[in-house]
Amino acid sequence: MKYILNSREMKQCDENTMRRRGMLSAVLMERAALATMQEIVKRYPDPATKVLVVCGSGNNGGDGVAVARLLYLKGYNVTIYFAGNREKATEETKRQMFIAEQYGVEISDEYPKDIVDVIVDALFGIGLSREVTGKYAEILQKMTEQDGYKVAVDIASGISADTGAVMGTAFAADLTVTFGFIKAGQLLYPGAEYTGELKVADIGIDEQSLYEIKPELKVLETSDLKRLPRRVNRSNKGSYGKLLILAGSKQMAGAAVFAAKAAYRMGCGLVRVATVEENRIILQEQVPEAVLAVYNNGTDVVKFVETQLHWADAVVAGPGISQSDLSERMLYELLKRIQVPCLCDADALNLLSKHPDWWKLVQSPLVITPHLGEMARLTGRPITEIRDRLVQIAQEFAMEHQITVVLKDARTITAQPDGQSYINVSGNHGMATAGAGDVLSGVVGALLAQKLDIYLAAALGVFIHGLAGDAAAERVGHCAMMASDIVDGLMDVLRKQEDTKRQ
Numbered sequence: 001m002k003y004i005l006n007s008r009e010m011k012q013c014d015e016n017t018m019r020r021r022g023m024l025s026a027v028l029m030e031r032a033a034l035a036t037m038q039e040i041v042k043r044y045p046d047p048a049t050k051v052l053v054v055c056g057s058g059n060n061g062g063d064g065v066a067v068a069r070l071l072y073l074k075g076y077n078v079t080i081y082f083a084g085n086r087e088k089a090t091e092e093t094k095r096q097m098f099i100a101e102q103y104g105v106e107i108s109d110e111y112p113k114d115i116v117d118v119i120v121d122a123l124f125g126i127g128l129s130r131e132v133t134g135k136y137a138e139i140l141q142k143m144t145e146q147d148g149y150k151v152a153v154d155i156a157s158g159i160s161a162d163t164g165a166v167m168g169t170a171f172a173a174d175l176t177v178t179f180g181f182i183k184a185g186q187l188l189y190p191g192a193e194y195t196g197e198l199k200v201a202d203i204g205i206d207e208q209s210l211y212e213i214k215p216e217l218k219v220l221e222t223s224d225l226k227r228l229p230r231r232v233n234r235s236n237k238g239s240y241g242k243l244l245i246l247a248g249s250k251q252m253a254g255a256a257v258f259a260a261k262a263a264y265r266m267g268c269g270l271v272r273v274a275t276v277e278e279n280r281i282i283l284q285e286q287v288p289e290a291v292l293a294v295y296n297n298g299t300d301v302v303k304f305v306e307t308q309l310h311w312a313d314a315v316v317a318g319p320g321i322s323q324s325d326l327s328e329r330m331l332y333e334l335l336k337r338i339q340v341p342c343l344c345d346a347d348a349l350n351l352l353s354k355h356p357d358w359w360k361l362v363q364s365p366l367v368i369t370p371h372l373g374e375m376a377r378l379t380g381r382p383i384t385e386i387r388d389r390l391v392q393i394a395q396e397f398a399m400e401h402q403i404t405v406v407l408k409d410a411r412t413i414t415a416q417p418d419g420q421s422y423i424n425v426s427g428n429h430g431m432a433t434a435g436a437g438d439v440l441s442g443v444v445g446a447l448l449a450q451k452l453d454i455y456l457a458a459a460l461g462v463f464i465h466g467l468a469g470d471a472a473a474e475r476v477g478h479c480a481m482m483a484s485d486i487v488d489g490l491m492d493v494l495r496k497q498e499d500t501k502r503q
């Protein structure tokens with residue numbers, strides 16, 4: 001697990017490193033510049049390389065001036081364009097400009113006309129505080145349109161470090177060298193697209209510099225797979241949890257099939273599918289490993305729900321259940337009685353958005369897995385707003401309802417009720433296909449049934465689901481990928497993890 005910082009947290013971390021750990025600002029800046037220079041030299045080892053460094057008045061500009069000096073001392077053909085206001089420059093930046101001039105580097109106040117090989121963007125860093133307009137917008141435009149390899153210092157100028165939003169105009173980098181921690185805006189879209197390749201340089205700011213800061217965002221890594229439920233030799237199917245899946249309707253058997261298959265692939269000991277009578281044959285054919293509990297309009301819903309809940313260690317409710325009267329009754333009676341962890345997806349969420357009072361019914365830990373459209377219905381906010389404020393909206397909803405919210409998008413956010421969230425970086429656009437969400441329900445459901453901590457079950461489930469999609473992409477490519485390939489991808493991911501553990 002790694003922390004991802006927003007600008008406020010990062011500034012506090014810089015402060016802590018200087019004030020509380022005694023590190024000097026100039027040393028941090030020198031290390032930041034050194035790391036950036038080294039990344040450039042790695043890619044462009046020939047000192048005949050022409051480099052333009054565009055600097056602003058803030059400390060990001062100071063980093064840029066220092067990068068230029070270090071390249072100059074290696075014999076590179078460097079020009080600094082100082083786009084900021086010299087008088088208003090920070091003390092550190094003024095000092096860097098003085099040093100650069102003493103070393104013989106020229107600083108120009110005009111945008112140079114020459115063609116260059118590398119353009120270094122040190123206009124704004126994490127101190128960007130408003131929309132970029134006028135002269136600065138023109139400069140960013142020019143830098144982006146100009147030919148040459150594009151390197152951003154700390155963060156692409158114009159990208160919000162907090163949300164990844166383009167603040168008017170932004171620099172589109174091929175490479176970003178960031179310092180200490182990844183910033184949220186480098187993982188969230190559209191910022192991720194402007195970041196290019198991302199290198200995190202160690203400049204002496206690390207987790208110890210956090211002190212009492214509890215970052216709001218975290219990201220899981222492959223090393224976190226070791227947190228999966230342990231399997232032991234002396235065990236039986238009862239040891240790995242019993243998952244009840246309320247899924248499928250007359251026209252939609254597939255949702256139940258994918259969720260059940262994914263749950264079994266994720267190691268669940270026993271899966272029982274509660275579905276409509278009409279799905280009996282297809283489920284028995286497609287997932288013979290699953291136990292079936294079928295219902296119809298004549299079923300005593302209360303008795304049915306009580307029997308199933310008595311058996312289950314965890315429940316997945318919603319994939320493909322439709323919004324029929326029968327599904328509505330089934331969900332209502334289930335939410336009223338449930339005492340084990342529960343995941344609600346798809347039509348269960350659509351029903352919940354019709355009955356906001358139902359939240360109060362649920363006494364057990366709840367995970368919801370809405371996509372943007374479902375989240376729009378749940379919150380009554382437009383999809384565009386949800387997309388722009390992905391983390392905040394997921395967090396607000398999780399805190400308000402004291403539940404875990406998995407808000408599905410290209411970067412899925414798993415928000416915990418305590419205000420912390422995971423941002424997921426696995427997966428690919430091939431997974432934008434029917435049934436992928438049902439697979440996710442099954443994966444997370446299986447982890448809940450295996451008694452993994454609820455937040456971890458949700459975040460790790462999302463991460464593994466993405467990895468399974470990446471494995472599927474290797475096998476079948478992006479365009480041809482179907483939900484069943486993601487289920488198969490789970491085999492690759494878990495098998496690889498078992499091999500790693502054995503080594």
Ligand SMILES: NC(=O)C1=CN([C@@H]2O[C@H](COP(=O)(O)OP(=O)(O)OC[C@H]3O[C@@H](n4cnc5c(N)ncnc54)[C@H](O)[C@@H]3O)[C@@H](O)[C@H]2O)[C@@H](O)CC1
Nearest residue numbers: 014028029058059060124125126127128129130131132154
């Ligand atoms: N000790 C430190 O604090 C360190 C800071 N470092 C660098 O310092 C950067 C942060 O520096 P600063 O906080 O000085 O901020 P920035 O250099 O990111 O820029 C802030 C300056 O730009 C102005 N500004 C903000 N948005 C604007 C807009 N839309 N249009 C026009 N002007 C705008 C602000 O008024 C301010 O003068 C980091 O990104 C990093 O590159 C690194 O050197 C590492 C150590």
Ligand SMILES: [K+]
Nearest residue numbers: 121124155157
């Ligand atoms: K920058």
